[in-house]
Amino acid sequence: MAELVIEGREEEEQTCQLLGKFDLNGYVDAKNHLLVIRGLFPVHSRTIPANESILEPVSAKCEGFNFRGFRWLKTMIHTIKEINERKDILPNITLGYQIFDISFTISKSVEAALPNFRNSTRAMLAGIVGAGGSSLLVAASRAGYASTCSILSDKYQFPSYLRTVASNKIQSEAVVQLIQHFGWVWIGTIAADDDYGKYGVKNFKEKIESVNLCVAFSKTVPKVYSNGKCKKVIVLYASDIDLTPFVLDMVYHNITDRTWIASEAWITSALIAKPEYFPYFGGSIGFAIPRADIPGIKEFLYDVHPGKDPNDVLTIEFWQTAFNCTWPNSSVPYNTDHRVNMTEKKLEDLKNNTYLDVSQLGITNNVKQAMYSMAIALDRLSRCEEGNGPYIPGNTCLMYYLKTLTFTTHNGMRIEIGDNGDVAGYYDILNWQLDDNGEIAFMKVGEYIFTNSKFELVMIKNATIFWNTESSELPYSVCTDLCQPGTRKGIRHGEPIYCFDCIPCANGYVSREPGQRKCEQCGEDYWSNAQKSKCVLKEVEFLAYDEALVFTLVILSIFGALVVLAVTVVYVIYRHTPLVTANDWELSFLIQVSLVITLLSSMLFIGKPYNWYFMAHQVTLALGFSLCLSCILGKTTSLFLAYRISKLKTRLTSICPLYWKIIVLISVLVEIGICTAYLLLEPPRMYKNMESQNIKIILECNEGSIEFLCSIFGMYVFLALLCFLTTFVVHQLLDNYYEGKCIIFGMLVFFYCKFKVAVEIFAILASSYGLLGCIFAPKCFIILVRPKMNTDETVGGRIPTTDKSIQLSSASVSSELSNTTMSTVLDD
Secondary structure: OOHHHHHHHHHOOOOOOOOOOOOOOOOEEOOOEEEEEEEEEOOOOEEOOOOOOOOOOOOOOEEEEEEEHHHHHHHHHHEEEEHHHHHOOOOOOOEEEEEOOOOHHHHEEEEEEEOOOOOOOEEEEEEEEOOOOOOOOOOOOOOOOOOOOOHHHHOOOOOOEEEEOOOHHHHHHHHHHHHHHHHHHEEEEEEEHHHHHHHHHHHHHHHHHHHHOEEEEEEOOOOOOOOOOOOOEEEOOOOHHHHHHHHHHHHHHOOOOOOOEOOOOOOOOOOOOHHHHHHOOOEEEEEEEEOOOOOOOHHHHHHHOOOOOOOOOHHHHHHHHHHHEEOOOOOOOOOOOOOOOOOOHHHHHHHOOOOOOOOOHHHHHHHHHHHHHHHHHHHHHHEEEEEEEEOOOEEOHHHHHHOEEEEOOOOEEEEOOOOOEEEOOEEEEEEEEEOOOEEEEEEEEEEEEEOOEEEEEEEEEOOOOOOOOOOOOOOOOOOOOOOOOEEEEEEOOOOOOOOEEEOOOOOOOOOOOOOOOOOOOOOOEEEOOOOOOEEEEEEEOOOOOOOOOHHHHHHHHHHHHHHHHHHHHHHHOOOOOOOHHOHHHHHHHHHHHHHHHHHHHHHHHHOOHHHHHHHHHHHHHHHHHHHHHHHHHHHHHHHHHHHHHOOOOOOOOOOOHHHHHHHHHHHHHHHHHHHHHHHHHHEEEEEEEEEOOOOOEEEEEOOOOHHHHHHHHHHHHHHHHHHHHHHHHHHHHHOOOOHHHHHHHHHHHHHHHHHOOOOOHHHHHHHHHHHHHHHHHHHHHHHOOOHHHOOOOHHHHOOOOOOEEOOOOHHHHHHHHHHOOOOOOOOO
């Protein structure tokens, strides 16, 4: 290392010289030191605008003393003295320093950094520590203590930069996770109009969009501040100096009920954290560089006094600003208006001064670590030998050791510098609260840990967080309230995704969880409830026994069957009377049985249907009607044949009465054959009708094969037409044949009810009651009410022929038929 310094001193004088002189304030101790480290600190907050009447450029004056920056400056001096006293770091080399005030401006930063490698004391400039903000960068080997701009991690643009503070990229990731932790989705951002704010917001927006959260607005705090307004939960990227005008504007407009997410640049700043600002910024939550205790720093900070060096303009200005006084014979032209001379003040008398506050030494500790990083790298460089490490004659290769730096601090913390010059570690998550004395306390409520392989937000369990809201509860920050179950998000075109309309789900669709983008369709057996929040089973509709209508149908069916049984009993009791004898007992009994079957088959429509229900009621109904109609057809055919025989005036002493039996047998067998094929090939089955009503499932009968069904009903129609025609013919031939009239009317009732009534069960009952009433009601009326009419003369009928001597008695004809003999009775 000494050889390199000597070589540097033997170089020729630079021919390039500065034509002007910079107006820089600071501290220099470079004599008798081989290496010098330059420090850049914002001891002032701004510069005085230059006089525009002066044509040539002039180095600006500074104003607005910054106690925090002054403490950082003193910490660098304290650390260099501590390193020089150590024997394990640079044992044969002492470090000097050049420390300049950059006034938080780019112009002063450039002035302080030039020239880069040579200084007036001829000592070699080893590196630069600083500057205080991300926009204050210069191209030199440096260790940054407060610049967090993410662009500095780009080693292509900034190959010689490293820092002991985390990148804004890490902080943005931490802010997003904190927002997700509290459930906020509608966030505003305010940033300083510099690289720190711009890159901080840029990284934040990239992160927040990747997790589908929304930025409500994004504003900047200009260096020349103008009034503005803001909203609920707001991320604020700015330094405390840039933030001061904004804070005053918030106080002026009395804007409260805001939750601020603070960056590390102002979360612990005493410039902002004042009790009078608590109503506006109380409850702020944000990320802070971990605080640390620095041995000996408090005593060193107190060891300042303007009487020690009358040329120490920074200490004099500090004293005048802190005590609001004027130091006697002071040459410092700043901060002297309306103040009195004061020489007996002591620092111990100051209260709540940022310079003396050692409770939150975050960036201050970073200054110390930056100095140690530079010193340890220089120490390792001084021990470098040819063939061991990146030794190149004439090249110090300091950046190699800075980028691969690993060491343990005085408080046991491990410092690791990565290839991109960034450090691993963690953030403290702090919340602004008031302590018992009415002062602002920074309460730790969590940590954000970031290493090469781990990024984790850890909140302290049961930690008390103060929220600056009317209810003192967790603030609710959304563009639109979360859509409740039963609704879905409707995107508003041209607006962020978290601004939406809540649209009710359509019928048959539900959203079960809050905030669903789409409604889900219910299954075919389900329907949405009234709230559209869940699918419920559709109501199954069928004729149940507990319904009033069904109860009426059951009563009608049973009552009809009982009436038929009563008619049967009447026929049995009066079986020897002319009227019963004339109507053939066996035939009437079969008709009565068929009516009982059809009446009771209607009950198979009642109750929850199954496949066998439909099979049973179709077959039962088909056989019942077929038997009934075939018996009526057999009866009318027998009467027609009897009339034809009587007209021939011949006595057939022995004709077997098999006509009606053959007709009944053939008709029933044909119907049985059709039904058997129907049930075997394509039987009826239960069908869920979901089209008629969306909210109900109507259990209906799927008739299966239409061809077989038409065949069954075609058989009904065929038998009914034959019955109608034969009965009509017999009625015309026998003008006294009242039964024929009743059968004709019964057929008309059958046709009308079967095809015109909409409800099938009513059609069955109506048809059955029609046949019962038309065929058996007149006979029972005569038998029971008018027994005198139950005679051969009344029952019989005349033959409407030209030969009046021939007369056919229906009673005698029926009687003969029942005795297997048909006789023709001739009236003399």
